Amino acid sequence: MNLVSIAWKSIKQRALPSTLTSLNVALGVMLIVAVLVCTSVVNRAFSQSAIPYDLVIGAKGSELQLVLSAVYRIEPAIGKLPYDFLKEVEADRRIVNAVPLVFGDTTEQGAFPIVGTTDTYFEMGATPDAPFRIRGERIGGPFDAIIGDRVARANDWDLGSEFKLVHGGEESDHVHDETFKVVGVLAPTMSANDKTVFISIDGFFQIGGHDVDFDQHERQVSAFYGSEPEKRDEKLKQIRAIRAERAAAPPGTHFHDNPDVLKSLAAIFVQTREKSRLMDTFSLSAEYRNGFKATAVNPIVPMQRLRQQMLGNIQKVLLWMSVLILLVSGVSIFVSIYNSMSDRRREISIMRALGAPRSSVFSIILAESVLLCFIGGLLGLLLGHGLVFVASGVIAKETGLLLNPWAFEPMELWVFPILFALAVLVGFLPALTAYRTDVARNL
Amino acid sequence: MSLLLESIRKTYREPSGSALPVLAIDRFEISRGEQVVLVGSSGGGKTTLLNIISGITLPDSGSVRIDDNDIASMPEVVRDRFRAERIGFVFQTFNLLPAFSALENVLLGMSFGSGKADKARARDLLDRVGLSARLDHRPEQMSVGEQQRVAVARAMANKPSLLLADEPTANVDTANQEKILDLIRSACKENETSLLMVTHTPDVATQFDRVDRLADFNKPEGTGS
Numbered sequence: 001m002n003l004v005s006i007a008w009k010s011i012k013q014r015a016l017p018s019t020l021t022s023l024n025v026a027l028g029v030m031l032i033v034a035v036l037v038c039t040s041v042v043n044r045a046f047s048q049s050a051i052p053y054d055l056v057i058g059a060k061g062s063e064l065q066l067v068l069s070a071v072y073r074i075e076p077a078i079g080k081l082p083y084d085f086l087k088e089v090e091a092d093r094r095i096v097n098a099v100p101l102v103f104g105d106t107t108e109q110g111a112f113p114i115v116g117t118t119d120t121y122f123e124m125g126a127t128p129d130a131p132f133r134i135r136g137e138r139i140g141g142p143f144d145a146i147i148g149d150r151v152a153r154a155n156d157w158d159l160g161s162e163f164k165l166v167h168g169g170e171e172s173d174h175v176h177d178e179t180f181k182v183v184g185v186l187a188p189t190m191s192a193n194d195k196t197v198f199i200s201i202d203g204f205f206q207i208g209g210h211d212v213d214f215d216q217h218e219r220q221v222s223a224f225y226g227s228e229p230e231k232r233d234e235k236l237k238q239i240r241a242i243r244a245e246r247a248a249a250p251p252g253t254h255f256h257d258n259p260d261v262l263k264s265l266a267a268i269f270v271q272t273r274e275k276s277r278l279m280d281t282f283s284l285s286a287e288y289r290n291g292f293k294a295t296a297v298n299p300i301v302p303m304q305r306l307r308q309q310m311l312g313n314i315q316k317v318l319l320w321m322s323v324l325i326l327l328v329s330g331v332s333i334f335v336s337i338y339n340s341m342s343d344r345r346r347e348i349s350i351m352r353a354l355g356a357p358r359s360s361v362f363s364i365i366l367a368e369s370v371l372l373c374f375i376g377g378l379l380g381l382l383l384g385h386g387l388v389f390v391a392s393g394v395i396a397k398e399t400g401l402l403l404n405p406w407a408f409e410p411m412e413l414w415v416f417p418i419l420f421a422l423a424v425l426v427g428f429l430p431a432l433t434a435y436r437t438d439v440a441r442n443l
Numbered sequence: 444m445s446l447l448l449e450s451i452r453k454t455y456r457e458p459s460g461s462a463l464p465v466l467a468i469d470r471f472e473i474s475r476g477e478q479v480v481l482v483g484s485s486g487g488g489k490t491t492l493l494n495i496i497s498g499i500t501l502p503d504s505g506s507v508r509i510d511d512n513d514i515a516s517m518p519e520v521v522r523d524r525f526r527a528e529r530i531g532f533v534f535q536t537f538n539l540l541p542a543f544s545a546l547e548n549v550l551l552g553m554s555f556g557s558g559k560a561d562k563a564r565a566r567d568l569l570d571r572v573g574l575s576a577r578l579d580h581r582p583e584q585m586s587v588g589e590q591q592r593v594a595v596a597r598a599m600a601n602k603p604s605l606l607l608a609d610e611p612t613a614n615v616d617t618a619n620q621e622k623i624l625d626l627i628r629s630a631c632k633e634n635e636t637s638l639l640m641v642t643h644t645p646d647v648a649t650q651f652d653r654v655d656r657l658a659d660f661n662k663p664e665g666t667g668s
Contacts, residue, residue, distance in 0.1 A: 001547065001550045001551055001553075001554040001560045002554070006551070006554075009540075009542045009543060009547070010542060012542065013541065013542035346538075347540055347541075350538045350539075350540060351540075351551070351555070352499070352523070353497070353499060353526075353532055353534075353538070354526075354527060354532070354551065354552050354555050354597075355523050355524060355525075355526045355527020355528070355530075355555035355556060356523065356527070356555045357519070357520050357523040357524070357555075358519070358523075359520075360555070439494075439499045440490075440491075440494045440499050440500045443499075443534065443538065
């Protein structure tokens with residue numbers, strides 16, 4: 001019978017106070033784990049390791065809103081880029097891949113964002129190190145769709161499921177006539193892709209209700225090419241010619257196959273050359289900014305800034321609060337064990353009379369403190385991940401951040417050395433009391 | 444020679460500061476395997492004597508030799524180990540640990556000795572005291588007589604060379620007193636363990652060949668404790 005099993009017996013004998021004490025520790029650990037998991041997910045989501053492209057190009061406006069809309073699909077698009085601009089981007093020798101994105105609509109069921117894009121989006125991978133895993137097929141026809149894991153689970157959709165889209169923006173109650181069919185389902189990526197429905201960009205442009213608002217389109221094109229008057233005039237000329245042609249058509253006619261000059265994009269994801277990634281990203285970003293054409297930003301930059309400014313402090317406060325709770329738990333362990341010492345002097349004396357050295361009774365009390373902390377720590381780990389599990393749905397809904405509640409963070413391993421140190425600290429005085437127990441007087 | 448006390452002196456300090464001599468024994472000895480009853484009045488220093496013999500309390504002076512080892516001059520850690528391995532203790536109030544079953548109480552006695560808790564031997568010991576059906580019962584689930592039998596089994600767990608029994612039948616009903624005494628005596632005989640039992644009631648000493656009165660060889664100057 002070793003000292004730990006003797007300590008365990010004593011804990012079991014005082015089941016209620018022991019349970020309450022461990023629960024106290026568990027609550028502290030639970031909060032620490034929850035904060036660590038959330039912090040890590042936020043850090044990862046906002047780091048380059050989560051994003052396979054180097055630049056997001058969008059209409060002139062807020063960099064943060066561009067990233068939130070195009071990458072995290074939380075905010076609406078800030079404006080539109082002329083479709084023809086994609087050709088300019090593609091022609092740039094510094095750019096390896098350019099992926100156009102259009103969005104704004106949502107699914108009728110569940111209101112998941114629709115993104116119209118090309119196959120290149122999937123070729124770039126879910127992250128720089130992980131390719132997309134798609135069950136089913138790639139998008140072939142204009143009304144084919146690939147859905148994210150969360151969409152599939154929430155809507156109970158699978159290959160072959162059909163659905164309709166709700167128009168975004170001002171006419172958000174308008175359901176498009178076209179029916180889309182699920183041809184592929186993405187394996188979980190723990191990114192915004194999980195809550196996204198991907199369709200082909202051609203399909204998106206063919207949806208009725210995405211008819212061109214000529215006045216607005218001309219304004220956008222005019223503003224976009226403002227620094228290149230020749231190009232601007234040529235584009236406007238083309239647009240006005242089509243406008244005149246359509247004005248002559250019978251009322252109610254839909255024009256699904258728009259020429260490129262009438263098309264707009266919400267964003268373009270750009271992958272630069274691997275060898276000169278940093279330089280290319282920097283130079284492209286500067287060029288677009290100086291040309292007053294568009295906003296081009298490495299998606300990590302505004303998100304890191306936001307995280308640092310807002311979430312950084314919140315994380316620190318939460319972490320410190322958790323540490324304080326843990327310290328209070330330590331005090332409760334001390335009080336619990338110390339209070340029990342007066343009742344246990346006789347037990348300690350019996351053990352000493354049976355030949356237990358002072359060091360053994362000291363160790364038994366210390367082991368008791370360590371065990372209580374260890375049990376509390378284990379329980380806290382489970383509760384912490386459980387808390388993240390419970391909160392993940394709400395967090396995903398409110399912020400778009402997808403948490404994997406069961407992902408183990410290496411930082412969590414520090415909980416146990418810290419708890420061990422705490423246990424030794426708070427167990428020391430009661431253990432010393434046991435060490436000094438007068439055997440003859442207490443037998 | 445199993446136990447030899449020489450020139451033992453023990454004086455307690457009262458709260459008032461005055462000295463209270465308790466033990467003054469020039470010589471006391473027990474041979475190997477001998478069974479001795481020491482009769483003394485309450486407060487006569489019996490328990491102090493047992494504590495000194497077992498090394499729980501140190502005498503102010505004198506030597507306590509058990510199997511030719513002077514326990515009073517040993518460092519505390521060695522003394523604890525010696526007590527665990529060579530001395531068995533049966534207390535008046537049994538002193539079983541309430542959180543432990545009968546089997547675990549016996550195993551606990553072994554743990555501090557050789558460090559090896561021999562479950563088979565612990566079961567055998569409890570079987571011999573008639574408690575094979577009560578192995579997993581905690582003290583509160585056993586009768587007083589059963590508890591004392593567990594205490595006897597625990598005391599014999601490490602095959603001690605000396606068993607100290609402090610009024611072992613004082614809290615046991617008359618019917619059980621004889622059984623407990625028989626148990627202790629037969630267990631000691633079987634292991635060639637010397638037995639020193641202290642009591643204030645000479646009635647229980649009738650079975651023993653050697654009955655000493657503490658007052659005959661303990662001559663403190665004041666009143667004992």
